[in-house]
Amino acid sequence: MKKELKIEGMTCAACVKAVERTVKKLPGINEATVNLSTERLLVDFNNKEVSIDRIKEAIDKKGYKALELEEKSKSPEEILNEMKSRLILSMIFAIPLLLIAMVPMFIPALDKIAMNHLSVFATIQLILVIPVIIVGRSYFIHGFKNIVKLSPNMDSLIAMGTSAAFIYSLFNTIRIYTGVHTMNLYYESAGVILALITLGKYLESIAKGRTKDAIKKLIDLSPKEATILKDNIEKKVKFEDIKVGDIIVVKPGEKIPVDGVVILGETSIDESMLTGESIPVEKEIGSNIIGGSLNKNGRIQYKATRVGKDTTLSQIIKVVEEAQGSKAPIAKLADIISGYFVPIVMTLAIIAALSWYFFGGESLSFAITIFVSVLVIACPCALGLATPTAIMVASGRGAENGILIKGGEALEIAGKINTIVFDKTGTLTKGEPTVTDVIGFAVSEKEVLEIATSLEKHSEHPLGEAIVRKGNEDNVEVFDVEGFKALVGRGVEGKISGKEYFVGNDRLVKEKNLYSDELDALVNKLSREGKTPMILISDKVLGVIAVSDVVKETSKKAIELLHRKGIEVVMISGDKTETCEYIGNLVGIDKVYGGVLPEKKAEVVKELQGVGKKVAMVGDGINDAPALAQSDVGIAIGGGTDIAIESADIVLMRSDILDVAVAINLSRKTIRNIKENLGWAFGYNILGIPFAMGVFHIFGGPLLNPMIGALAMSLSSVSVLLNALRLKRVKIKEE
Template sequence: MSTALQTRFRVEGMDCASCAAKIDTAVRRMPGVEDVSVSVTAGTMTISHDEKSDLTAIGKKVGGLGYAVQQLGAGTSVKTEEHHDHGASCNHDHHHDHTSHGSAAAKADVEGLHGHDHGPSSGPWWKGKKGRATILAGLSLVVAYGVGHLFPSIQLYAFAAAMLVGLVPIARRAIMAALAGTPFSIEMLMTIAAIGALVINATEEAAAVVFLFLVGELLEGVAAGKARDSIKSLAALVPKTAFLEENGKTREVPAESLVVGSTILVRPGDRISADGVIVSGESSIDEAPVTGESVPVHKVVDDVVFAGTVNGDAALRVRVTATAQDNTIARVVKLVEEAQEKKAPTERFIDRFSKYYTPAVVVVAALVAIIPPLFAGADWNEWVYKGLAILLIGCPCALVISTPAAIAASLSAGARRGLLMKGGAVLEGLGKLTAVALDKTGTLTEGKPKVTDIVPFDLSEGEILRLAAALEIGSSHPLALSILAKAEENGVDVPPANDAKALGGKGVTAVVEGQEIFLGSPKAAAQRVMIPEQHLTTIAALNDEGKTVSVLLVGDKLAGAIAMRDEPRADAVQGLKLLKERGVKIVMLTGDNKRTATAIGEKLGIEVRAELMPEDKQRIVGELKSQGFVVGKVGDGINDAPALAAADIGIAMGGGTDVALETADAAILHGRVGDVARMVDLSKRTMRNIHQNIAMSLGLKAVFLVTTILGITGLWPAILADTGATVLVTLNALRLLRNPTA
């Protein structure tokens, strides 16, 4: 079994898919490189390579194409033969040290102009090299017009000089790309067209075309930057500083210096600076930045809080559970960036298509330029001009970026709403789901029991709850916690209890206000007192509803009973209804007993398969697939792991935990059942957007191809057809970013 290393690089300045293609081709040719994944929108490159790979040389190779490169952290080793399409659920990475490659590998920053003039990805556009190159080309064009007007005899030379100002760096990068294995780059097509225009003395148009090309690329870079900044803005939500408590004193420190186990003070109105657990205080927390939940969530001691969320109306002391590099938002950003490197099937098809499409365009342009003059005696200048225009029309930028731009926007938009999807293939696949199997506990239900009924036999409901709560003080048992939560909700004044004893498997006893109190199972209670038939009937009816019943005895009196059940999530009924409306078959798969599962299933209106082992859930998912369904499995990512892996799309339901983020193909951070349908909707909207983009890019090319051959349009409209289409496609994709429900 071979073991490959994985190393990620930050690559500054990429603004379109052709950039990624050039880098991919160049790096794949480097010794020891087994695989390359480049994301324009994330600005990253991940390579799989062996231990002998020279990372410094790889950085210089990418830098030679005109990009600034920086290695991100240490590499990781992966067993290449174990990889499959369930993303992080199959990731058995172990850290590996690359120090043997020398410190130079850690930072290979290389500056340089490119055909797209790859400058900084941040800051005002005019401060980047791309912006400066465009401004310089524009000024040169204006000067050429002035000189040509004043001195008509040197007009051709003036425009030729203006053209060369913009073309020289483009041509240099075209040659570098060709030497690195990409002869048919957009820079090469641009260079051929500009030199051809120079040969037929169309220097004015050539200079204008080079300038328009740079303007189009500048606009494209600005649009791509907006998509990239969307997910980066999520990371910016985490405060840079924190108030650390040490030795009874509080001091302000950088948030990145916090270590696991530290205690921080979070003042009312402040953003929480680290993932952690509340150790004192209670407050409402605005979790919208992480989960998309608009309603603040009330948090008390031992509740989990996330970095970047906003504390409400009271001070909290929080024990840090994750470093700045590993908090929820940092992991979300990392996962989205990695997801953008994983191509969707549509994107892979477009990439393959463009490899044949671009050379074909060059052949067609050459035939248009040569055949009419050779065989029909047509004017060489006229048809060479048309051939050059077709060369510009055929640039594949808009087509190639049509899919990744939409997918990147949707991945970012989803992440900001607590919907994580690990790659384009997952995003595309969600819209094709025809069946969804959901776990019960923690997925369709809250995962913790709640008091549903207080049944008075001899005492009032309030008195039953008051005495039961006294018995449960200090217990961490789920049923005890539900009784205490109900008492707190009702504002019950809980009396102290003495001589509390737990009776294994039966219940608990204590002395409260001078009386012996017992709370336990009906069977254990029946061993102490006689339970009348009508009360046994009531208890049996509650059991039939899937509820757990505890009986309260005060001395030798039968005081009452408390029924508890793990209740459905607040939005479960509506969430399942949304899936049904989309024509998706839904089924509950649970290991719980049939009686409890059936009661919950009837309440939710869902088909139930109960008393299942993990392998049974996996088998049922396989059966659904064999029946022709495209199956999604929604679960908590632990006991559902086999079924999550077996499904076409595995979706983990959780609140930002490691399991929710790393186990399945997708994760719902907030735990809303309705978010499954929202993922399906986002997928379908994304695919519609992609189809619109492809239609726009190919449609514009087709129109201008015909008008160019007919002599209606020339070089200027040709370059506008390419760069204009690229900008239109990118802006259309950004609609998903601004309003994913549109």
């Protein structure tokens, strides 16, 4: 059987692996998959061999909390509030601790007071650091537990570093109480590191909460109620009570509750929230309609064909959830190194201390000093700063340039992208109908636009609105119209100065028997160019107005910049393949996928990933959300829907796709900077550890004082910070 459990206490990919590994070790487990984004464990097991209580118990022993979905657990708001409280408490004690420890170093008078009252000086720092350690105890619990399980992570480094600083300081505090004159106290290092790490965790929680909001907003697209027709009586029912086969009534301006087929009436439906296409789709008897879309102007009745989890919208939600869960976590370079670094440093510290005590003939105090010196010099302060400081500066630099980067993982992967998939509508194109051509047959172009504008001024159809906008831009004369009528699915009609005129599609012209080979050739030519022809007729064809979703001015240049970086560019759209190929050729796209349904976009991304490509998806609509989540990096256009923005890893706030290349430049330079930072961080440690072990002391050289070790540690942190600040000045825009 299969069972889903909620897992509390997970913070990173190492936690995911730990839970999966623990569950898979149990008898009767077929598969165990953890989704970090939703904090859910899906386990497939033989209930004759293992019970769900046994699985929960094993997870609880690992240090996490397993709950069945029916059990009450902490809400995201409660978790965030708890983290905020921890952060405030940490800062309340860490800031004065830092000031008390550091200020005397720069003010001689205060330094003299501290020297004369060392026991008081040490006691105050000890009192201030203890609450910070209590508040940050989870780092020690998980960090040391991972060391015991031979899988150290960043929590392990935090725990080791702060413990080394605290234990050594406590050791020296005891020595001060016994009359020894020493200033070797590092309480502030332990306190400030823990407070800053808590700040980072708090910001991560905020970002994680926003990701979950995307799913909630998708669910909210469906109306809470629907009107069904039963025994010729209209009745309001809850959304979840709709059954397959129910006859549903939808009036103009109402949302379609579930998928179905029209059985009565005609209308145009705005499917842009789901398909991304800006032009409403005409619907008549027999047409399929999608739940979550908006009925524009006609009353219809339709039969429900798919409800609940089977609807198109539900499938999109499912794909987004699965894609978020299946996205492989990137193994950070610091995590990989720390997997070897922590156990090696611990081993070296023990070997050095024991060697000096048993073979060097030194005292226990000397051996302890050696042991703690190695841990202090190896304290991962710079290592802990290497990645977050670079990411912090880069994120700020991105924000200054209108690029919102939601986390270090997105920033890291963006630089490795070799294929970028663009949605068409609203991304490469403007996302709204625009008049591109006015062609006169029997009258002038000006007259065509005047008559069409006069008629369409009374229409609410987006194509008509595009014609009216064009007429207003050209300041054409607008005539009075009598007997205006909207012909659903065909066009509009009305009388001007007693003469009847029509503006509509080729279906309307054929009904009036005015279609010709010349008109057919023009209509086909315009259609191949991705344009929608609106034909003006009276007793004959007077002219044609072509409306299209035009390409953005910056699209071609953006593609050129990406090609210069050796990146393959793909376009994907629900629009006709013919239209997509025309747009693709216009801007220089390498590969075009047209006529792709919303739920299939993620499959195209998955196919590209399947042949080893690192894929970024750029989109703006709800229909793009699954593909944004499935891609290695999802990039949303800032002017798009909230759900696309919240499903994405990077948001281009200025809606300028030239910023895609800027984001990739920023990523590549940031990753280079992080690697340099890690080099600095470990360079100090590698040079300092032999000194701390007393290797050079054997040959008469100096023994590294822990104070010097702390200074080296501080220098490594300063160098990392200064290097990260260089990102403020690097060039990320190309001409």
